[in-house]
Amino acid sequence: MGLTHRSTGSRTLGRHAPRRTDPGQKVIALAGNPNVGKSTVFNALTGMNQHTGNWPGKTVTSAEGVCSCGGRQYRLVDLPGTYSLMAHSAEEEVARNFLCFSAPDAVCVVCDATCLERNLNLVLQTLEITPRTVVCVNLMDEARRLHIRIDLAALQRQLGVPVAGCSARRKGSAAKIAALWEQVMEPEAALTPAVVRYPDAVEAALRPLCAALRRLDCRGLSPRWLALRLLEQDGSLLEELDRYLGAGFRRDAGLFLAMQQAEKTLAEAAISPETLKDLIVTALMQTAEAIAAAVVTNEGKHYSAADRRLDRILTSRRTGYPIMLALLAFIFWLTLSGANLPSQLLADGLFGLQDRLSTLLLHAGAPLWLHDALVLGIYRVAAWVVSVMLPPMAIFFPLFTLLEDIGYLPRVAYNLDKPLKRCGACGKQALTICMGFGCNAAGVVGCRIIDSPRERLLAILTNNFVPCNGRFPTLVNLILIFFVGTAGGAGRSVLSALMLTGIILLGILATFGVTKLLSRTLLRGVPSSFTLELPPFRRPQVGQVLLRSVFDRTLFVLGRAVTAAAPAGLLLWLMANLTVDGCSLLSLCAAFLDPFARLMGLDGVILIAFILGLPANEIVIPIILMAYLSQGTLQDPTSLAAMRELFLANGWTPVTALCTMLFSLMHWPCATTLITIKKETGSRKWTALAAVLPTLCGMAACMLVNAVGRLFL
Known part of the structure; x- marks a missing residue:
């Protein structure tokens, strides 16, 4: 594992x-x-x-x-x-x-x-x-x-x-x-590359070793470089050298004697392998400094003053975190308000195409069950996922890439490095958290930037606590229906973005808490250090940002989601249309889960919707509507007011809405993310743990809120 x-x-x-x-x-x-x-x-x-x-x-x-x-x-x-x-x-x-x-x-x-x-x-x-x-x-x-x-x-x-x-x-x-x-x-190229000169004792140790190596077949490796690495005694490199040059290379008699002589020379100068590494690094830095001094002229001595002032603001304890939160809220507001119209237009177009597909299949003489399975099952679910996912991702990912391009994301990592270190994790995890807002599968893949396998695994296991844009429709709809109101206006979108930011902060806190728990139990270890460069602020290339975010991230993630959602559409249609004693399989499963779901402040329909929403979180609300309306196909909410009336008629309260939001925030990853976790870890056990951890946290949070709600409401 x-x-x-x-x-x-x-x-x-x-x-x-x-x-x-x-x-x-x-x-x-x-x-x-x-x-x-x-x-x-x-x-x-x-x-x-x-x-x-x-x-x-x-x-x-x-x-x-x-x-x-x-x-x-x-x-x-x-x-x-x-x-x-x-x-x-x-x-x-x-x-x-x-x-x-x-x-x-x-x-x-x-x-x-x-x-x-x-x-x-x-x-x-x-x-x-x-x-x-x-x-x-x-x-x-x-x-x-x-x-x-x-x-x-x-x-x-x-x-x-x-x-x-x-x-x-x-x-x-x-x-x-x-x-x-x-x-x-060119074979006759007269290249005389600069040679770094090391302290006299090191050079004296290198001479016999280089002479011995020149007599051997080093397969193109520089004798001087090879001699330095042999003296450093780097275990991982020596293994690679044995594989490349052969296990018997270092056992050559002449090389063995030269190695003994070199080690004796270093020992007489009180130079250990660790000291040798320090001397090598020092010589490299001094040589680089001398060359730069000879070729670089800096006429703008205070050129970075503006960047430094900006950095003091963006990375300050007092202002760094508020600015991060404000930017987060602004991005969510822009994503939510900007995606509404494109989503509606895309849905109209795709569902309009559904009517043409229906006509085509029926005219071709396809059986009614095949028509319903293909059109009302597979196509309708895939169309819903595309219309709900594509516009928010097409806004969020370019904004995320823009922050990356101008150099702000390393500042976020710097700000979050200290709290992550306290949790036993790595500051680079901050970037994977940010990527998870767009898609948790992308966040899991992004964990590759973390060097330590232990810390990378921590980031993978906790990435799902950050809600992806597939969960935004559920969160936003419930915020609007039960906490903000269904009336229009600019204030509504701002308040929705602020409440969504609060929910997301809860997810980030859960990430920190679970990370700390894992680092003290299953994945114990000391947080590793890493070099974090704060690059200069640069003017973004808007054209490349758009192309990169659309093709590298948006379409890639969307393709995975549709691949997982299409088979789920068939399963969902079968469960809604196959009946036992006049009740659909969907209704029977909801009734079976209802007693347990009530403990969590939910009902059986909500819980089965999350289970069937495993391939794509976007279809949770449509499944709930389909079950409440006893329809055999996925339902499109006609309006927030109609949804509110339907939910209230089925026993929803603000506590139900809050518990549903909490469970949406903390439950098993979608199928795409689970597949990605399996590929990245190569382990079914870690994949199972990545599904169980957020689910247990979500169940505990829902039960707590439900118990408190019963006491005070």
Whole structure:
């Protein structure tokens, strides 16, 4: 019972052989720090719609694309964003293993022109692995705006490899990078990459070890880099080396003697493996600092003052949380108020098509039962899901992506890092919580950005406590009917958004509480630390935001939901139309569940609606209406006033509405999310626990509210 390599992304690229569709096709690895525009460069060169954003480690598994330049095709592999190749995280291990063991023909390291010094650390580490490296200095337009000048010619002399500047967001700017790849791949290329000089004792230890390694077949690995890694005694890397070079490689007599001599030299200088790592990091940073000082001129000393003032407001204890809540309420208000008309128009169109399908089937002589099963069962449920899900997602996901694009989401993660740490979780979970508002399945997939398997599992198990947009119709309708009123007006939508925000805050608090409980019981452990970069605020690319959010998120999630909802439509139609002693199976099941449901402040119809709504939460309210009206097909609520009268006639009270909202907030995940959890964890037991946990919490909350309601109402 645990996480798979597929879900962690660990070692995925290290054992990944790039697919060369043409024997002459060259493979280029694209590396870089997070937030340097690496995936934007990748998209610009390949034309692929690869997701880009301001979150560290966005590309957890491999992404490949083909780029054509000068009549030659190159296969680009977009590596995970990483600050180092020292393998302190899954992203670093994936990137390092690919560069070392997958034999790319060249490496392109993308740097951020606005903070070149920090990026040079990765460049220097890459040069230690391979001299066939091209440095792409991206975001040159931002650097000019901030009055930062970079002497690219001097940088090329310092590094000893080709360097080019670009602004990947501008069309055609990244194309000149491809022209440099051929230079470094030429056999006669005179490359003299910069060499990082370490303290004298370390250099003395390296000399005999490098000499011994040059006599062996290192399969293309740099002897100097390999010697450093052997001296560091990194267990995970030594395992990879044994797999790549053979188990007997390290048992070579000459290498063994050289290793003993090197270890003796370090011991005489009182340098342990841990101390050696510190010395290596220090030397890399000092070299990067010296190179940056020689090539970068910052004429705008106070260029970041505005960003820093804004950061102090957005990440302050006093103002950070209120701003988050205000933004959350605003997004929900915009989603709710903006989705009403498109949902109605879409429903009219799809249900109008239903009439044409009915006519077509009946004219074709289809049996009545087949017509009803296909049209009133499968099609009607699928049409309902599309009309209810698509407009809110088409508004919510672009807004979410917009916040991501301008750089606000890392600030949210920073604000929530401390409370999540207190619960034994990771601050990166904040992003998966935000993604869960759009779709819990997307939130579960987003948990891949969390390095620790324990913390990733915590995030997966608790993601369903955040309501997705599939549960919004139930929550919003009940808020309007029982707590806000059915009259129109702008105030109604604002009050609805505020109440919905309150319900969602309850879900977030439940997430924290259950996370803390799990971290002290089943998933004990110490919260891991991680590097969280607060990227500069950037002007969003609205066109790309719309395309990315619609195709990468909205349509992907919608497709999964329809796939799960269509079979449910058939089951629902069968239960509503098959009878025993004059009662439908739906009514019999509702009557059977009614005594237990009453303990929770619900009734049997409400509970069976949630059970049958497993494929898609959007159909819960229509199932309730269908059961109350004793109809054989899914019912569309004609108006909120009519729904209110129907609910009151069937014994609903404000307590019933509140309990229904609580159970909608906390119950089992939908079928799409459960399938995703199974794929991500590779375990049926964890999937079952992900369903049981929110259900138990929802039942307990409903029983408590029902008991209190009976006392005071």
